[in-house]
Amino acid sequence: MRDGTIVIAGASLAGLRGAEALRANGFTGRLVVVGDEPHPPYDRPPLSKHVLTGEIPPGATTLPGVGALRAEWRLGTPALGLDRDGRALHLADGGRVAFDRLLIATGARARPWPMPGEARLAGVHTLRSRDDATALAAGLAARPGRVLILGAGFIGCEAASSIRALGLPVTVVDPAPAPLAGALGSVIGGFVAGRMEAAGVDVRLGARVTHLEGDRAVRRARLEGGGTIEADLVVVALGAVRNTGWLAGAGLDADEGGLSCDGACRALDAAGRPVPGIFAAGDVARFPHPLYGNRPVALEHWGNAVAQAAHAARAMLDGPDSVEPYGELPAFWSSQFGLNIKSLGLTEGADAVAIVQGSPRTGRFLAVYGRAGRTVAAVSVNAGRWLPAYEGPIRDGALFPPITGGADQPRPEPMPPGLPAHEAA
Amino acid sequence: MLPDRAAASPEPGRAAAVLPPDTGKLAGESWMRVVVDLNRCQAYAQCCYAAPERFVLRGDEILVYDPAPPASDRAAVDRAVQACPVRAIRVEHEDAPTERPA
Numbered sequence: 001m002r003d004g005t006i007v008i009a010g011a012s013l014a015g016l017r018g019a020e021a022l023r024a025n026g027f028t029g030r031l032v033v034v035g036d037e038p039h040p041p042y043d044r045p046p047l048s049k050h051v052l053t054g055e056i057p058p059g060a061t062t063l064p065g066v067g068a069l070r071a072e073w074r075l076g077t078p079a080l081g082l083d084r085d086g087r088a089l090h091l092a093d094g095g096r097v098a099f100d101r102l103l104i105a106t107g108a109r110a111r112p113w114p115m116p117g118e119a120r121l122a123g124v125h126t127l128r129s130r131d132d133a134t135a136l137a138a139g140l141a142a143r144p145g146r147v148l149i150l151g152a153g154f155i156g157c158e159a160a161s162s163i164r165a166l167g168l169p170v171t172v173v174d175p176a177p178a179p180l181a182g183a184l185g186s187v188i189g190g191f192v193a194g195r196m197e198a199a200g201v202d203v204r205l206g207a208r209v210t211h212l213e214g215d216r217a218v219r220r221a222r223l224e225g226g227g228t229i230e231a232d233l234v235v236v237a238l239g240a241v242r243n244t245g246w247l248a249g250a251g252l253d254a255d256e257g258g259l260s261c262d263g264a265c266r267a268l269d270a271a272g273r274p275v276p277g278i279f280a281a282g283d284v285a286r287f288p289h290p291l292y293g294n295r296p297v298a299l300e301h302w303g304n305a306v307a308q309a310a311h312a313a314r315a316m317l318d319g320p321d322s323v324e325p326y327g328e329l330p331a332f333w334s335s336q337f338g339l340n341i342k343s344l345g346l347t348e349g350a351d352a353v354a355i356v357q358g359s360p361r362t363g364r365f366l367a368v369y370g371r372a373g374r375t376v377a378a379v380s381v382n383a384g385r386w387l388p389a390y391e392g393p394i395r396d397g398a399l400f401p402p403i404t405g406g407a408d409q410p411r412p413e414p415m416p417p418g419l420p421a422h423e424a425a
Numbered sequence: 426m427l428p429d430r431a432a433a434s435p436e437p438g439r440a441a442a443v444l445p446p447d448t449g450k451l452a453g454e455s456w457m458r459v460v461v462d463l464n465r466c467q468a469y470a471q472c473c474y475a476a477p478e479r480f481v482l483r484g485d486e487i488l489v490y491d492p493a494p495p496a497s498d499r500a501a502v503d504r505a506v507q508a509c510p511v512r513a514i515r516v517e518h519e520d521a522p523t524e525r526p527a
Contacts, residue, residue, distance in 0.1 A: 333464055
């Protein structure tokens with residue numbers, strides 16, 4: 001099936017790389033790419049880093065690959081609905097685009113501050129899109145007296161690092177006991193906290209902001225249990241929700257956690273059956289991961305968007321039976337406070353972490369995560385070249401810890417990783 | 426657009442006027458598109474030697490690069506792509522005309 005019409009809903013990394021993979025694998029038909037933002041596909045990782053510091057203009061982040069696609073672009077035109085039986089998308093401009101096959105790659109959006117009136121105060125930002133970054137960078141250029149960041153996940157911490165590099169006072173508030181605790185646990189997160197504090201960030205852990213206050217513009221945040229933080233710029237960094245609202249009524253298994261799909265990236269209906277001709281990839285796709293007991297996961301990872309979109313493209317062209325179940329090893333990176341943090345595998349549910357090479361004392365180490373005695377993930381801090389050696393042990397579920405006698409760590413001592421309590425599976 | 430390496434703390438918005446926000450182009454000048462797969466990057470720094478104006482390592486292994494170098498830097502950027510031992514750099518030289526919606 002290399003002709004007909006393929007529509008891609010979503011014009012970010014997964015949509016672009018899916019379109020490229022379709023063409024690279026010989027699709028000669030009509031290709032339509034629908035995007036809610038007016039911009040051609042752009043790269044998000046710089047937005048929380050060098051775009052905020054002003055070193056890279058937001059408009060410079062457009063991704064390579066747009067030029068040669070022979071696609072019709074419907075940018076700035078959100079998809080409003082899916083007519084599953086009629087095989088068509090309804091667009092915000094009133095248009096209707098019929099398809100033979102559809103790739104859903106609508107990604108995710110920043111989780112907003114839950115009180116809409118407070119979220120509308122001037123000076124309250126989220127950070128997900130290029131326009132978000134442009135607005136935030138403009139707010140920073142006005143040299144606010146203090147920047148408050150709500151949430152110490154990767155976006156919150158990267159933003160804190162960038163904004164400190166501008167010389168602005170920064171406070172980060174998170175209910176968790178450490179930054180990055182949800183992804184890395186409080187052991188490794190505690191190391192990062194030390195770097196944040198050394199960089200002059202006011203890190204408030206185990207704390208929660210209940211309200212943002214101000215007249216027209218935000219002036220302060222009120223803390224649970226009393227107390228306030230004066231701030232005239234707030235970055236709400238509370239994670240992301242998947243863009244599945246437009247699929248309401250289409251009978252697919254979709255919610256704020258993602259659109260369920262199978263190992264061939266086929267979207268599943270409410271009864272869990274694959275829907276012919278409708279596929280999903282990237283942040284929006286919740287798929288059973290074969291390396292983790294087919295647990296459904298939706299990954300906000302750059303590498304996943306690239307690999308899963310290519311996988312979906314092959315299944316779309318050659319048929320879902322022609323591909324192995326999608327099982328790319330999860331991987332991501334983050335840079336902040338002079339640290340290059342890279343990760344392989346999934347830490348969720350890990351019951352132990354051990355530093356097996358290097359040492360936090362030297363600022364360069366590799367930590368491995370175990371679950372029930374098996375290796376499930378590895379994280380390098382300023383030690384990226386050590387990381388690929390752990391891909392095999394993670395894929396194989398090797399005994400944990402997978403090595404002893406590493407540099408600086410002759411006898412690794414596993415300890416509880418300090419990850420949040422695992423939700424009932 | 427990358428700051429010189431001595432500039433620890435660039436002025437906010439200092440580069441914001443370099444490119445217009447949507448097109449990424451200035452009239453009469455064309456720009457390449459560069460993206461580095463930073464999962465793959467191992468900080469071998471060969472790109473930094475090949476195109477020092479466009480690729481910089483910060484700290485031990487944080488690669489900072491210019492995602493939209495001017496076309497006049499094509500030879501250096503191509504050298505960087507070729508020099509990368511883990512093949513992590515992708516470049517697109519020309520924006521083919523984007524087709525209009527049907």
